[in-house]
Amino acid sequence: MRAGILRSPSPLPGFGLSFGIMMAVMSIVVLLPIGALVGRGLMIGPTDLWDMVNSRRIWSALTLSFRAALIASLFNLVFGLLLAWVLVRYRFWGRKFIDAAVDLPFALPTAVAGIALTALYAPNGTFGQVLSPLGIQVAYTEIGIWMALIFIGLPFVVRTVQPVIEELDREVEEVSATLGAGRAYTLRRVILPTLTPALLTGFALALARSVGEYGSVIFIAGNIPNMTEIAPLLIVIRLEEYNYDAAAAIGIAMLLISFAMLLAINTIQIWTRRRIGLV
Amino acid sequence: MLRTIQLGEHTLVQDTFIRSLSDGRSKNGADNAHLSGRPVKAMAMPQAPLSTLCRSLSTAHLRPGFLAMTAAISLAFGSAQPVAAQHTVEILNVSYDPTREFYRDYNELFNEWWAAQGNAPVNIQQSHGGAGAQARAVIDGLEATVVTLALSADMDTISERTGLFPADWQSRLPHNSSPYTSTIVFLVRDGNPKGIEDWDDLIADGVQVITPNPKTSGGARWNFLAAWAYAEQNGLDPTEFVGTMYRNVPVLDTGARGSTTTFTQRGIGDVLLAWENEAFLALAELGEDSFDIVVPSVSILAEPPVTFVDGNITSDTQRAAAEAYLEYLYSAPAQALALKHYYRAWDTSEAAPEDIARFPEVNLVSIADFGGWPVVQPEYFGEGGIFDQIYEE
Numbered sequence: 001m002r003a004g005i006l007r008s009p010s011p012l013p014g015f016g017l018s019f020g021i022m023m024a025v026m027s028i029v030v031l032l033p034i035g036a037l038v039g040r041g042l043m044i045g046p047t048d049l050w051d052m053v054n055s056r057r058i059w060s061a062l063t064l065s066f067r068a069a070l071i072a073s074l075f076n077l078v079f080g081l082l083l084a085w086v087l088v089r090y091r092f093w094g095r096k097f098i099d100a101a102v103d104l105p106f107a108l109p110t111a112v113a114g115i116a117l118t119a120l121y122a123p124n125g126t127f128g129q130v131l132s133p134l135g136i137q138v139a140y141t142e143i144g145i146w147m148a149l150i151f152i153g154l155p156f157v158v159r160t161v162q163p164v165i166e167e168l169d170r171e172v173e174e175v176s177a178t179l180g181a182g183r184a185y186t187l188r189r190v191i192l193p194t195l196t197p198a199l200l201t202g203f204a205l206a207l208a209r210s211v212g213e214y215g216s217v218i219f220i221a222g223n224i225p226n227m228t229e230i231a232p233l234l235i236v237i238r239l240e241e242y243n244y245d246a247a248a249a250i251g252i253a254m255l256l257i258s259f260a261m262l263l264a265i266n267t268i269q270i271w272t273r274r275r276i277g278l279v
Numbered sequence: 280m281l282r283t284i285q286l287g288e289h290t291l292v293q294d295t296f297i298r299s300l301s302d303g304r305s306k307n308g309a310d311n312a313h314l315s316g317r318p319v320k321a322m323a324m325p326q327a328p329l330s331t332l333c334r335s336l337s338t339a340h341l342r343p344g345f346l347a348m349t350a351a352i353s354l355a356f357g358s359a360q361p362v363a364a365q366h367t368v369e370i371l372n373v374s375y376d377p378t379r380e381f382y383r384d385y386n387e388l389f390n391e392w393w394a395a396q397g398n399a400p401v402n403i404q405q406s407h408g409g410a411g412a413q414a415r416a417v418i419d420g421l422e423a424t425v426v427t428l429a430l431s432a433d434m435d436t437i438s439e440r441t442g443l444f445p446a447d448w449q450s451r452l453p454h455n456s457s458p459y460t461s462t463i464v465f466l467v468r469d470g471n472p473k474g475i476e477d478w479d480d481l482i483a484d485g486v487q488v489i490t491p492n493p494k495t496s497g498g499a500r501w502n503f504l505a506a507w508a509y510a511e512q513n514g515l516d517p518t519e520f521v522g523t524m525y526r527n528v529p530v531l532d533t534g535a536r537g538s539t540t541t542f543t544q545r546g547i548g549d550v551l552l553a554w555e556n557e558a559f560l561a562l563a564e565l566g567e568d569s570f571d572i573v574v575p576s577v578s579i580l581a582e583p584p585v586t587f588v589d590g591n592i593t594s595d596t597q598r599a600a601a602e603a604y605l606e607y608l609y610s611a612p613a614q615a616l617a618l619k620h621y622y623r624a625w626d627t628s629e630a631a632p633e634d635i636a637r638f639p640e641v642n643l644v645s646i647a648d649f650g651g652w653p654v655v656q657p658e659y660f661g662e663g664g665i666f667d668q669i670y671e672e
Contacts, residue, residue, distance in 0.1 A: 057670055124546035140530045140547065219537075222530040223492065225670035229531075236533075237494040240411040241662055242436065 037255065040248040052249035057225050058234060062250075065231040066257060068142060069210035072149030073157075077203045080157025081195070087158075088165040102158050105151050113151050114216030121147065121220070140222035145230065148216040153206030160202035164195055196272050204265045211258055368600045370403045373423035375410040375497055375583070376536045377557045381620040382427070388616055389607050393600070401600045409534040410497030417443070417588070424592060424601045427585040429497030431455070432652035434584055443590030457582035458608035459622035462641055463498075463505045465573040466542065466551040466558045473549045477575050478509035481550060482523040489548035490528055491538045493660050498535035498581075500660055502552040505579040507659075508644040512577055522669045543570070554581070559621035559637070580643040 041049055053059075087099050105113065121128045121138035131138060138144050168191065176186040214232040222228040231254055238247035374382060386403040394400050406413065406421070414433035417423045418440050428434055431449060438446050449456045467475050473486055481488050491499040503521060510520035530547055532538040535557060542551035543561055550573075553561070558572050585608065587601040607613055614626035618634040627635050649655045659665045 055671065057667075118545065122545035122547065139545070218533060223533065224528065224531050233533075237492070238662070239415065240495050241660075242415070242440070243662055246662065 034255070037248060037251050040245070041252040044245050044249065048245075049249045049252060052246045053253045057229070058231070058250060058253075060226045061229050061231040061234045062253060062257065064142065064145070064229070065211055065254070066261075068145045068149055068230075069207050069213075072146050072153055072210050073203050073207040075146070075150050076153045076157045076206050077199060080154055080202060080206075081161055081199060083154075084158045084162040084165055088162060102155050105153075105155050110152060110213065110215030111219065114148055114219030117144070117147055117151065117216070118220045139220055140228065142221075142228060144220035144222075145217055145228065148220050149210040149213060152213055152216060153210050156205040156209060157199070157202035160205065161195060161198045164198040168194060193272070197269055200265055200269045200272075204262055207261065207265075208258060211254065368399065368401045368594075368596050370401050370424045370597070370601055370604055371406065371422060372403060372425050372427060372604075373406045373413050373417055373421060374427040375413060375429040376407055376534050377498070377554055377560070378427065378583075379405070379407050380560065381556075381617060381622065384616055384620070385608070385613060388612060389604055392607060392610075392612075393603065398600070401604070403604070409495055411495055417441070422591045423588050424597065425585060425587045425605055427583065429581075429583050430500065430652060431582070431584045431646075432500075432656045433497060434586060435652060437588075441590065443588045444586055445589070448586045449584060451586060452605060453609055454625060455582055456584040456586055458585060458605075458613070459583070459617040459624045461555045461581045461583065461622055462578045462643060463501050463552055463575075463581065464555045464558050464578065464641075465575060466553050466561060467549065467571050467573050469569050469571060471571055471573065475550050475573055478506055478520075478524075478577070479513070479515075481506070481527065482520060486527055486550065487529050487548040488524060488527045488550055488552065489530060489532075489538050489542045490525075490552040491535055492531045492533055493666050495533040496535055496538075498554050498557075499538075499552075500655075501554075501579050501581045503659065503666065504646070504649060504655070505552075505575070505577065505644075508579060508648070509575065509577045512644075518665060518668070521665075525669050555623070555638075556621035574639045574641055576642060578641045578643055580645045582646070 044052075053062075083102070087095060087102075118125075118139050120126050121131070121144060123129070123132045123137065123139070125139070128137075128139060136143075138147060172190060173186055176190045181189070212232060214230070214236070217230050218233055221230060221233075223233060231250060235247045235250050238244075238250065372382060372386075382405055386405070390400050390403070406416075406423075408416070410429035410433050413426075413428060414437055417426060417437050426434060426437065434448065435446070438444050438448060452458070465475060467473070473483075474480065475486065480486065490502045493499040493503045506521050506524055507517045510517035530538075530541050532541055535554060538551060539553060539557055539561055541547050543565055551558070551561075558570075562570055562572065585605050587598075587605060592598045592601060608617075609626070611626050611629040614624040614628075615630040615634070617624040618627065618630040621637075623638055624630070646652060646655065657664060
């Protein structure tokens, strides 16, 4: 890269220094570990990699991980938006408390969340006792995995959408109403388009986080191969076998699928921007 | 979780231990720290205000959080006075899940005896976890002084991959280096509502079996082999038998303790395949009226081995302490303690009669009948092995 491109157009000096520090930190924290994973994959070679991941058990684990992450993130997308909306637009007793509680999933060790959810939803737990006579089993089924992933992913959507809702100009909604638009029309054509980029970002973050979640899920999933065994657990199992190559192979498969999904989300984002203009 | 224990003259804060540094300091998990308690009598420790504080604290009844805080401070201080710490003999015992209670008591017993012999007390730290994960931690550099794991296969892997101790380690101590043994029994709900008497009752429709994943748990491998042995002895196709049994497993936990929790606390399943000591412990802790122990017609002699890790021993004093620590496991008082903790120990001379009487006679097959762990491990539990095939169909 030519030095001319790197030169800062800003009147403030320090591009070289800040860029250097940023690159050093990025390399140590993000690029090196991922580079090591990809490097290991390159050493194995694509055909062997394919052979190592191409089994029914690994495919069902990968499908489960991504399906559960997708379902949980879609749930969070809808209810995270609702939660953020209520927190911003209404004043009620305990609002500050709920606002603070949204961050708890960030702070709590995920294993604690997993154990707590399991204790509640096991057939002899508080909720499980109510649900199991109805024939609904949550703990040790895929629904349990959704619950854990919803728990850990919720703050991502709320915290990305909340500031954007705060910035929304209420006058625009009033104008929409005076021009004869109904509530649903205003919501669909005025509010949602403005929130879409933030919603997509929150969704992508929650999705990325859920796909790799291990700590909470292993407690509430039954961990039965082909049914409730998530891909990160398979990686751990491969490590227990001292089979580092096979573990890396599953890791790379997850990396590639995640990358494809995030790329798709970004494409949607660009497409919506183009359609509704910059907001 | 933070757990404090008192060891002879010492107070220890016990938790997920990361590694011990060569200057005596220790590195622990994020939310816990190691407290090296009162100074050892035989050595001169600087009378920093903090060690006085520790001394006064070690006898008081304290809330764990406060203790953790002072421990963290003392750790920070400790790094400033490595000279004092160098004299302490440290032993890190890397063990598997169900031995927590036994080693907690044994460490105290050992230190009392060791001090009575005129030695400075040893600072013993414990690390517990799934046997496989613990072996991997030692391979990856956890500086274990002694390893006391569930399977000799895991010990073989450490020796093979790191050379920290010789390949013939198992001949260094009596009884294949297994000071205590155990076996696999069934824990069923009170009154045995499903009428489970033997292994063939586990493959019946509608019976839910709780056992951990043999890939991640040492105990689960013994469970698997015990079921296999039953099928072989009764002229059944073992692959099919064990396959059917695992299809009755609704939750496959990663460790033996996890399975016990699933069965006892979460109320899942009709029968738990458990270490005998774990089953007795569950009875003792949770009440005899909640569960019953059923002893199957055939089971397996599980020999959890112990050895010292030569490559991690830094001084002669440490070596002497580590060797004594393991050899004393074979002494009559230690064997009695193992029996008290529901292990089948060899020497019953000092044990209480009720500790011996509780063990029923079982027809036990040993791992040697399967050709030994070096054969069994890859064939049954390796990638693409018999266990994997159960779930590949």
